[in-house]
Every structure is written in C-alpha cells, then in structure tokens.
Amino acid sequence: MASQPQHAAPAARQIPWMTEDLEMFQDTVRRFIERELAPNEARWAAQGYIDRDVWRRAGQAGLLCASIPEEYGGGGGNFAHEAVITREMARAIFTSLGNNVHSGIVAHYLLNYGTEAQKKKWLPQMASGEMVAAIAMSEPGAGSDLKSVRTRAVREKTANGDCYRINGAKTFITNGYHADLVCLVAKTDPEAGSRGVSLIMIETRDLEGFRRGRILEKIGQKGQDTAELFFDDVLVPCENLLGEQEGQGxxxxxxxxxxxxxxxxxxxxxxxxxxxxxxxxxxxxxxxxxxxxxxxxxxxxxxxxxxxxxxxxxxxxxxxxxxxxxxxxxxxxxxxxxxxxxxxxxxxxxxxxxxxxxxxxxxxxxxxxxxxxxxxxxxxxxxxxxxxxxxxxxx
Structure with a gap:
C-alpha cells in the first residue's frame, strides 16, 4: 500500500455564494493586488497614505464600485463582488486602499438614497477613481453613539440659493486625506434626537471653510489614510441632502x-x-x-x-x-x-x-x-x- 504524505493538503472549503464568474473576478483582484498594491505597501505605510493615482488605476481595473449598476459607471455586480475584494485584500495583508468605505459603504448610500441626479453626478466619478469618497461619522466626542454627533447643518437662504451652513469636526475618517466627496453625518434638528440626524454629501475641492487636519498615526493599517476633517461655516447646496427630507439620516x-x-x-x-x-x-x-x-x-x-x-x-x-x-x-x-x-x-x-x-x-x-x-x-x-x-x- 502506498504511504500517505505526512502533510496532506486539506480540501478547499466550499463557499456557497461563490460562482464561476466570481472566481474569475477574484483572479483579477488578486493579480491587481500583487502587481500594483503589495509592492508599495511598506512605502505607503511609511508616508501614511497611498498615492492618489492608485485610485484611478483601481478604477480602471474594475475594483471600484464593483457592486454598482453599470448605468452609473459601476461594475454591475452585487455585494459578493465587494466580498471578494475584501477577502483578497485581507489575504494579501493589504490595508492601504480604503475601498471598503469608498465602494462598499458610500457608494451604496448614494445608490439607495440618492436622487437620480446625485447618482449620475457622483457614482461614475467614484467608479473611475476620479473622486475618492469618505463617510464622516465619528467626532472627537461621539464615536459609536451617532445620536450624539454635534456637527450642525443649518438651512439658510444665500445669493446662490438654499444652502446648509455646516460647522463641526470629524475624526478617524478613512480616506480623509484624499476625499473629494464626503458623506457627512450632521444634526439638522438638534432637539429631535435621532430624528434630527441627516446625511449631506459634500464636495471638498476648493470648498471654502473646509480643511483637513493631520493624518492620524495609528498602531496598525498605517498606509490607510485616516484624518481629521473640519467644517467652519461651510456652505453646501440643500440639494446635496441624501434622502427625500431631513431627519432620515x-x-x-x-x-x-x-x-x-x-x-x-x-x-x-x-x-x-x-x-x-x-x-x-x-x-x-x-x-x-x-x-x-x-x-x-x-x-x-x-x-x-x-x-x-x-x-x-x-x-x-x-x-x-x-x-x-x-x-x-x-x-x-x-x-x-x-x-x-x-x-x-x-x-x-x-x-x-x-x-x-x-x-x-x-x-x-x-x-x-x-x-x-x-x-x-x-x-x-x-x-x-x-x-x-x-x-x-x-x-
């Protein structure tokens, strides 16, 4: 009788949601990580953020907004595509590209609650990597307790139409250093508790009153930029509200x-x-x-x-x-x-x-x-x- 090897390879675990198409996509993701990301991880960890053009290359490779419909510039997949990307990033011990926030979170807030105009305006730019997205929840005095956020968005009329005047500070913001688009958690009615919370989309380029604080130094995930964001009398069009009315955040x-x-x-x-x-x-x-x-x-x-x-x-x-x-x-x-x-x-x-x-x-x-x-x-x-x-x- 032939002897058995001392260390027989274990049978691969069957993943019930994996398909042949997803396996092909997994190979694409793995090759992109090995070619474009992994060789630079140490350098990005040292500088505290990835190079900006990586986002555009990731978009070209189909890693951004993979679960967003093609009509909005996305890959036309579903959440399983995001899961494949997440698993491959973890397998490669690569943490610098904040795609989970960009594609798995912010893109889906837009897809589920945005107007048609908002989706057509921002999702294609996110899918291409032209815009980098962040979600701003945590504050210096409010983390997991989102009802306690103190950032205020007050509606007022201006020469440019109805706007929100926003004041506040956010911290621990993934993609904060590169973010061109921020999904902001703010109080539009401070007296209404959780019913006074709204989400407002903010384009940061050349935005008066918006500034980025320091890139925060962390014990791990060092290449994934994490920053402070400050809003001092920032004016944003009321049409940037996410949802049909205030208080749905x-x-x-x-x-x-x-x-x-x-x-x-x-x-x-x-x-x-x-x-x-x-x-x-x-x-x-x-x-x-x-x-x-x-x-x-x-x-x-x-x-x-x-x-x-x-x-x-x-x-x-x-x-x-x-x-x-x-x-x-x-x-x-x-x-x-x-x-x-x-x-x-x-x-x-x-x-x-x-x-x-x-x-x-x-x-x-x-x-x-x-x-x-x-x-x-x-x-x-x-x-x-x-x-x-x-x-x-x-x-």
Whole structure:
C-alpha cells in the first residue's frame, strides 16, 4: 500500500455564494493586488497614505464600485463582488486602499438614497477613481453613539440659493486625506434626537471653510489614510441632502450599517485563515529541541483550535452573506458576525504570533503586521460593546 504524505493538503472549503464568474473576478483582484498594491505597501505605510493615482488605476481595473449598476459607471455586480475584494485584500495583508468605505459603504448610500441626479453626478466619478469618497461619522466626542454627533447643518437662504451652513469636526475618517466627496453625518434638528440626524454629501475641492487636519498615526493599517476633517461655516447646496427630507439620516445609517459590519466580518475571517496558513508554514520549518515545532503536540493542538474557530466563523459569515444577498439579514445577526469574528481574529492572530516566538514580534514577519492591523476591527464599524448591546436588545 502506498504511504500517505505526512502533510496532506486539506480540501478547499466550499463557499456557497461563490460562482464561476466570481472566481474569475477574484483572479483579477488578486493579480491587481500583487502587481500594483503589495509592492508599495511598506512605502505607503511609511508616508501614511497611498498615492492618489492608485485610485484611478483601481478604477480602471474594475475594483471600484464593483457592486454598482453599470448605468452609473459601476461594475454591475452585487455585494459578493465587494466580498471578494475584501477577502483578497485581507489575504494579501493589504490595508492601504480604503475601498471598503469608498465602494462598499458610500457608494451604496448614494445608490439607495440618492436622487437620480446625485447618482449620475457622483457614482461614475467614484467608479473611475476620479473622486475618492469618505463617510464622516465619528467626532472627537461621539464615536459609536451617532445620536450624539454635534456637527450642525443649518438651512439658510444665500445669493446662490438654499444652502446648509455646516460647522463641526470629524475624526478617524478613512480616506480623509484624499476625499473629494464626503458623506457627512450632521444634526439638522438638534432637539429631535435621532430624528434630527441627516446625511449631506459634500464636495471638498476648493470648498471654502473646509480643511483637513493631520493624518492620524495609528498602531496598525498605517498606509490607510485616516484624518481629521473640519467644517467652519461651510456652505453646501440643500440639494446635496441624501434622502427625500431631513431627519432620515439615522434610519439610513441603521439600514446600511449591517452591510458595513459584514464587510468587517468578511475581512476578519479571511485574516484568520491567512494567519493560520502562514503559521503552519512557519512551524513546519522552525526547529526546536532538534525537531520541527509542528511536531510538538502543543503546537498542533493550538493550530487545531485556531482552524476550528476560523472554520466556524467562516461558515457563519457565509450564512450571513447568503441572507444579506437575499435581503433577509437583520441588524442583530450582522452585529453578532462583526463582534464575534473580529474578536476571534484578534485571538487567533495572537495565538499564531505566539507560535512564531520572538520573530512574531518583528515587523518583517507578516504575523506582526496582522497583529497590529487586526485590533481596530473590534472598534470601527461600531465597537464590539455596542454590537453586544444591539444583540442584547433582541433577547
């Protein structure tokens, strides 16, 4: 009888929402990352932001607004295309291109709530990379609690027509350094609580009263520009309001946040599997006490635990993906996916780093960068404590 190989390759996990077309798209995304993005990641991490022309090249390659209809310049796909991009970015340990915010979030606010004129004006420019988009939610004194934002948008008549006069400050804004288009969360009626929140689209080029603060220095995801934004008596046409009337912003946010949280969960699950893959390769080569580290029972058991939890996470997220694409994913389940997957991602990467020993603490090793990059997952998109509160309200 022929002997079996010591390390048989595991069967590939079947992804229920993956199609042949998506596999072809995945290859395109992977090649673009390997050719255009990965070789520059260290340089972009050092400067704190990617080069502006990368956005145009990503647009030409079809990575921007892949799930937006072709009539608005998009790729004509669905959310699964965004999921493929997210997974491939995580697999490549690449975080500098803030496409999840640009294409997976802002573009869909426009698609779902924008007027026909707004969609035709901004979506094609976003799809081509001519405009970079950001969403401005968090403030110095308000993070996950969006009802508490203090940025004000006051309607007034001007010589150029009805405008909003906007005053306020935003922080932790992904794509803030390059942003040409900002989806701003502001209070149009401070006395109305959540019903006084509105979303207003702001074109930043040559906009009087708008300024960018410093690029914020982070412990991870260093190449993804994160900036402060300031609005001092900024005048924006009232026609830039997103939605049929003021006060719909909180509802719009609650409707779209499950998709944002799924993007985060997808990235976390892909990251877990990549960490396990890298660590498995490392422990097979690393010698300890005259034998491979992988031959020690503790190593095998630790990796077995990690693989089990990563598989559970991926299976759950796949189910959520199917529900999202069918329009049946509820906010509480999306919150479960976001908090549990980001928590497990941090735990699994920590276990994998430990198995690297001292080398795991060296930034030249991918696992060290993954460790730093993963931590924010438990914070952005709504902190995990807020996610648990959303789940608890359904009990």
């Amino acid at each position: 909180f509802y719009q946010l609650m409707q779209q946040l499950p998709q944002e949280r799924m993007i985060i969960a997808l990235g976390a699950t892909a990251s877990m599997h990549r960490a396990i893959e890298l660590t498995t390769e490392y422990v097979r080569e690393r010698k300890v006490f005259g034998q491979a580290l992988a031959d020690l029972q503790n190593t095998r058991f630790r990796l077995a635990e990690c693989k089990t939890e990563a598989t559970i996470a991926a299976t759950f997220v796949d189910d959520c993906m199917m529900r999202l694409m069918a329009g049946t994913l509820d906010a509480a389940t999306a919150a479960m996916a976001k908090w549990w997957c980001t928590q497990k991602n941090c735990e699994i990467i920590d276990e994998c780093l430990q198995l690297h020993g001292g080398y795991g603490y060296m930034l030249e090793y991918p696992i060290a960068r993954m460790y730093a990059n993963a931590r924010v997952g438990k914070i952005y998109g709504g902190s995990n404590e807020i996610m648990k509160e959303l789940v608890a309200r359904t009990l």
